Amino acid sequence: MEHHNPGLRLLRRLCPDNLFEGIEGDLVEQYQKDTIKRGTAWAKWQLTLNAMRFIRPGIISRNKFNTNSNTTVMWKNYLKVGWRNILRNGFYSSINVAGLALGLGFSYLTFLYVVGEHNYDRFHSKTAQIVRVVESTVQVETGQQKNSSSVTAIPLGPLLQQDFPEIESFTRFGSWSTSIKIGDDVFKETVTVADETFFRIFDFNVLQGSDKLFVNPSEVVLSEESSHTFFGNEDPVGQDLLIEMGDTLKLFTVAAVVDNHDGESSQHFDVIIPFENFKRIVGEEVYSSQNYGLVETFLLLSDNSQRSFLQEKINDSFLTKSKEKNDPNALVAYLQPLREMRLDDARPAGISTVGNPTYVYVLTCVGALILFMACVNFVSLTSGHTFSRMKEVGVRKVMGAIRGQIRNQLMMEALLLCLVGAVVGLTSVYFIIPLFNLLINSTVHFSFETIPVLFIIALILIIVIVAGGIPSRLLVMLQPAQALKNKAGNNGRGNAMHVFVVIQFTLSLALIIGTFVMNRQMNYIYEKNLGFDKERLFQVSLNNPASKNEAARLVNLYQSQASNSSRLMAVAAQMNDYEEPWTRLSFMQEAGDPEELYFNMVDPNYLSAMGLEVVAGKWFDKNQKTEGSKQIVVNEALVKHFQWDDPLAHQIPGKNFESQHEIIGVVKDYHFSSLHNKIEPLILALDQDAISEGVTGLTTYRWPPMYNSLAVKISPGEIQPALKEIESIWREVKGDSPFEGAFVDQSLDAQYANEQRWKRIINYSSLFAYTIATLGLIGLVRLLLQRKMKEIGIRRVLGSDFGNLLLHFSKGFVTLVVVAVLLAWPAAWWAGEQWLQSFTYRVTLSPLPFVVGTLTVCLGIFFVVGILTWIAAQTRPVEVLKNE
Amino acid sequence: MSKTYLGEFEELVLTIVGILQDDAYGNAIVEEIKQRVDRDVNLSAVHVTLYRLEDKGYVKSQMGGATNERGGRRKRIFTITNAGLAVLRAMKESRMDLWKLIPQLNFGYGAS
Known part of the structure; x- marks a missing residue:
């Protein structure tokens, strides 16, 4: 019955087992005496009290071993041995450090970028x-x-x-x-x-x-x-x-x-x-x-x-x-x-600059993925490498090292490697930032933010605990004698290493496929038929003419000068060009619905300069007076929007359109805005007044409505003299105003600058991921081969040549690649589909990127395995076989 | 041995372990102290001291026989080691040396 005493029960849980029996015995003996002396109740009470008194540091924190060993000396020893180990295994250490440095550096860089985006506008006190x-x-x-x-x-x-x-x-x-x-x-x-x-x-x-x-x-x-x-x-x-x-x-x-x-x-x-x-x-x-x-x-x-x-x-x-x-x-x-x-893309862009939340999100994910890969890499390499040091562990065990000590030593070494990696990684970030800013046109600056630094410290601790903990757990189970004989005999760790390889290849494969998909879409956009001829098309700004009449005068002057030149095929005037979003008119429909249509004011030369195609009706007459013209030309999208069969018989159904505008023709759809958007209904007119009455609102980046720029089509032949001529005519026409112009295809590039930037970021990050995965692979394959040196030796003695060996060792990786492919393809498919959905005009996902990406990865694996096998095969069989 | 230091209680417990010989376990020590120097000590304090002495190498312990009154639990019997005896002796001697330095008998210098 004394077993049920609460004090005793508690003590049994807390007290070290080897002490408990003696203590319990003494307590029970005392209890027996107390019962005789003062009765059961009192004795019970005393028992509880006495048992509780044993719950003190001197008893419960007394361990079997260790209390006596001088830990500080051991830590020094771990540090020294660890450092020597790192230096001795230069190959393994440098691969490990490089992988971790790449991962940490890259993720820190992305972190700085993302933090920068999130901290936009936060410097204002209000x-x-x-x-x-x-x-x-x-x-x-x-x-x-x-x-x-x-x-x-x-x-x-x-x-x-x-x-x-x-x-x-x-x-x-x-x-x-x-x-x-x-x-x-x-x-x-x-x-x-x-x-x-x-x-x-x-x-x-x-x-x-x-x-x-x-x-x-x-x-x-x-x-x-x-x-x-x-x-x-x-x-x-x-x-x-x-x-x-x-x-x-x-x-x-x-x-x-x-x-x-x-x-x-x-x-x-x-x-x-x-x-x-x-x-x-x-x-x-x-x-x-x-x-x-x-x-x-x-x-x-x-x-x-x-x-x-x-x-x-x-x-x-x-x-x-x-x-x-x-x-x-x-x-x-x-x-x-x-x-x-900054990161709200649900609202239309105004004058303020906006970021792109999707890309920030994607970059965060990619950064996290790469960091994860680097960590997996580190853990698998470190723990794998430990098994090649069995002899050392065996000796340590024989000398009386307990599990905690071996674990401490392994952790110490992992910590050393991590610290070197972190220092290398963060230092390189510092030097790489200017390049990064140049590449993606950002303004990231280096700083030690509290949160990421704490995060890195926490991460290092986790890596250290895992990388030191896993192998020490496995190693401790080994008998010293076995360890000394270098017999690992544990298959669990082999599987763990395979899992690591699969994870890394899945991730890098998915990233590589993503990169291919992204590049294909971007190329598609570049090569897509825009509906107009962007080649050799040059825009000259009129530099904000003072008035509508002044603008018309400049255009006329320029056109008459240019008509003498054989190098300039056509010169057209336009209100909106490819630099900014186009003007939108809003008005009430007869039914009372608000309606919004794009509008551009052009001159009759616009058709030939842009290379547009008229699909119905006719284009503006060249000799027509632009002033006061009521004629308009619309695009196919507008016809479709209003579901007209015969557009020439209709009018834009505005409620207050009193003046009679007349649709004289329809042009084939052309892309006047980014390919992210679909082609919207558009009205082209010679004069804004053709449709201005009844318009209730206007969104524009150009004010007042008038010609703002010229579109000059250059004749076939050399470009350079044509450009000189375009500029010299401008000097004659308006010498006191600076000449400013750009090729339309370059302006279009600027519109896709964001996509270009992200294409580059994704390209680089998949390169990073691939590098990290390859580093990991090199390390793992080398470890594997090191353990199989004897096998290689015997095979060679029995007549295997390099080809046989390569085939034999590559076979092991085939399963891993198949698993990685099975995991990576659906993931890449899904992500690619998501991204492509943001484009109205897009490529369909074809199997090609998947095949090419997989081939790239397989080639990499084959290459690494090949080179390392070749190196291993260079050792003379007798060297490896004489052991034991 | 110059660095060794035993607290008063440690010395007492160590001495008792020496006295009790083969029968030195927790309860016996508590009772012995009560009997010899009329001092109530706590069982847990005695245990902690014993373990500490064991760490220092002055006593060693092994599990002894079980008795009925202990509900079948074996006793942890402590025995004094040579080092323990030596430290006791050293302490006793150094104390005696000091003791001798105290003028103990008054030969009547102040009585005249």
């Missing part, structure tokens, strides 16, 4: 309170949302602040490209306009000049870069510059140079002037109109928690207003938090 207004139109009856836009009307900001006390202040942010004159130099620049609150809402620190900014409307604030371009090393503050605004030049004085946080801020600006100047650019009417989305509107809320409440309040008031006016549509505002702007 980040949490800043929102951007994103508007869309909603049909009141159906609740259907349309025409979402991040650029809003100019009067919106002041109106909102007036009506809602929750808004502390607002700033509008707009831009247009123009020329800046300083002395005799002319610079082409994008000039930004913002309210004077801009510098109070956002934290762009003043580097030089006054802290009080935008006190008068003729102040200009520069970024460091633009200040350097304009004034070199001179002090920019107080200097004058002339900004071309419409048909005049306006004088501005530099008030300050600020840090524009390039690469950290969604609002990019180099030259920024007070907002009221925008009135001269867009005109009085547009400046006060609600219908033109031209600027981004940022609000500073007094309290972040009021965001959704305020949003509802704003939308309620919008709804009430449109009901008062009997308007079937109402505006809906979404207050987008500033800190979410």
Whole structure:
């Protein structure tokens, strides 16, 4: 019955087994005596008490061994032996360190990049309170949302602040490209306009000049870069510059140079002037109109928690207003938090720059995968290598080493390798960052962030525990005698190594297939027939002519000059070119539905310059007056959109289209926007007035509507003299304005720059993954062969040549490759399909990348196995056979 | 042996182990201490001290016979080692040496 004493039971659990019997005996004896002396109850109580008294460090933390061994001396010994081991096995150590360094370095780099993307716009002290207004139109009856836009009307900001006390202040942010004159130099620049609150809402620190900014409307604030371009090393503050605004030049004085946080801020600006100047650019009417989305509107809320409440309040008031006016549509505002702007691709892009959340996500995954591979690599190599050191372990066991000590030693060595790998990896990141930034056009900078460093430390600890723990567990089970004879006799570890190989090859195979798929899609985009002839097509900017008439005059002048040249085939004028998104017109359909169509204003030469094809009706007549023309040409997509059988008999079904426009022809669809999007309905006209009446809204990057650039088609022959001619004609036509032009195919490249960048990132990361996997393979194959040296020796004695050996050892890898293929193909298929879905025009997944990727991996394996087998076969059989 | 140091309680327990000879186990030691120096000591304290002495090599232990009153559990019998005896002797002698230095008998210098 004394067994059931709670004190005793507890003691039995805690007390070392070898001490327990003696202690329990003494306690029971005492209990017996107590029972006789004072009775059972008291004795029981005493027993519990006495047993509890044994729960003290002197008893429970007393281990059988070890308390006496001097651990610090042993640690020193591990360090020394570990270091010697690393140096002695230079091949294995360098492969191990290289793999880990690659993995850690790469993942740290991706981490820095991803952190950079996430920290976008977070440097402002009021980040949490800043929102951007994103508007869309909603049909009141159906609740259907349309025409979402991040650029809003100019009067919106002041109106909102007036009506809602929750808004502390607002700033509008707009831009247009123009020329800046300083002395005799002319610079082409994008000039930004913002309210004077801009510098109070956002934290762009003043580097030089006054802290009080935008006190008068003729102040200009520069970024460091633009200040350097304009004034070199001179002090920019107080200097004058002339900004071309419409048909005049306006004088501005530099008030300050600020840090524009390039690469950290969604609002990019180099030259920024007070907002009221925008009135001269867009005109009085547009400046006060609600219908033109031209600027981004940022609000500073007094309290972040009021965001959704305020949003509802704003939308309620919008709804009430449109009901008062009997308007079937109402505006809906979404207050987008500033800190979410960078990676929110659900909202249309505005003036601010945006990142791509999908790619950030993909990069995070790839980084994690590579890191995982590197870790698997390290663990498998380290634990595999331990088995080639059985003799040492055997001797240590004979000398009295216990399991903990062997484990400690193995861990110590793993730790040493890890530390070397981490140092090498992080150091190389430091040196590689400039190259990385160049390659993918980013602004990552090196820093020791707390979280990733802690993460790396934790990771190293895990690696060390696993890499030291697994083999020590297996080794401890061995009898010293067996160990001394180098008999491993444990098949479990062989399987573990196979699993590692399979994991690595699955991952690298999937990545390689992904790379092939991505490259194929990108090539497809490049080679796809765009519907127009992009070759030898050159765009010349008209550099923001002062007025519509001035633009027309320049175009005429240029065309007449160019008509004498045999090198220039055609010169056309256009409003939208391939640099920016095209103008969109919105209007009400007769049924009351809002409708939005793309629009471009062109001249009759456009057809031949672009190489478009007319599928129905006719194109604009060359001799026709462009001014006041009511004729329009539409694309096939528009015909399909309205489901017309005979487009020439119809009109665009706008409710307020009073003036009679006339559809005279239909052109074959051509890609005027990125291949990510499908071809949208498009209207081409000689004059904006052809359809302007009745248009209720306009989203444009070009203002006012007029010709902005020329499209010049170059005749077959040498390009260089033609380019010179294009420039010299421009000099004759408008000598005081800088010449600026680009080939259309290059502008298109710029549109796909993001994809290009990612293609490169994925290419490089799959190269990384492949390298790591190959390093791992080299290590494992070598270990395998080392253990089979005797077998190789016997085989050679019996007459095997290198070919036989290679065949024999490659066979073992066939199963592994098959398993890897079975795992990798479906995964790669799924991921590739997901990615391709983001393109409207895409390749279908063909088996080719899968076959090519698999062949690449197999070749790699065969190559590694071949070389290592060859090296192993070079040893003379007698060398390996004389052992034992 | 110059570095060895035994606490007062350690010395007491070690001495008792020496006295009890083949019958030195936890309870016997507690009782012996009670009997000889009239001091109530705790069983667990005695055990801890014994193990500590064992670590230091002054006693060794083996499992002895089981008795009924212990519910069949064997006793852990401690015996003093030569090192233990030596340290006891050394301590006793050094103490005696010191003791001799104390002027113990008054020959009446102050009585006159």
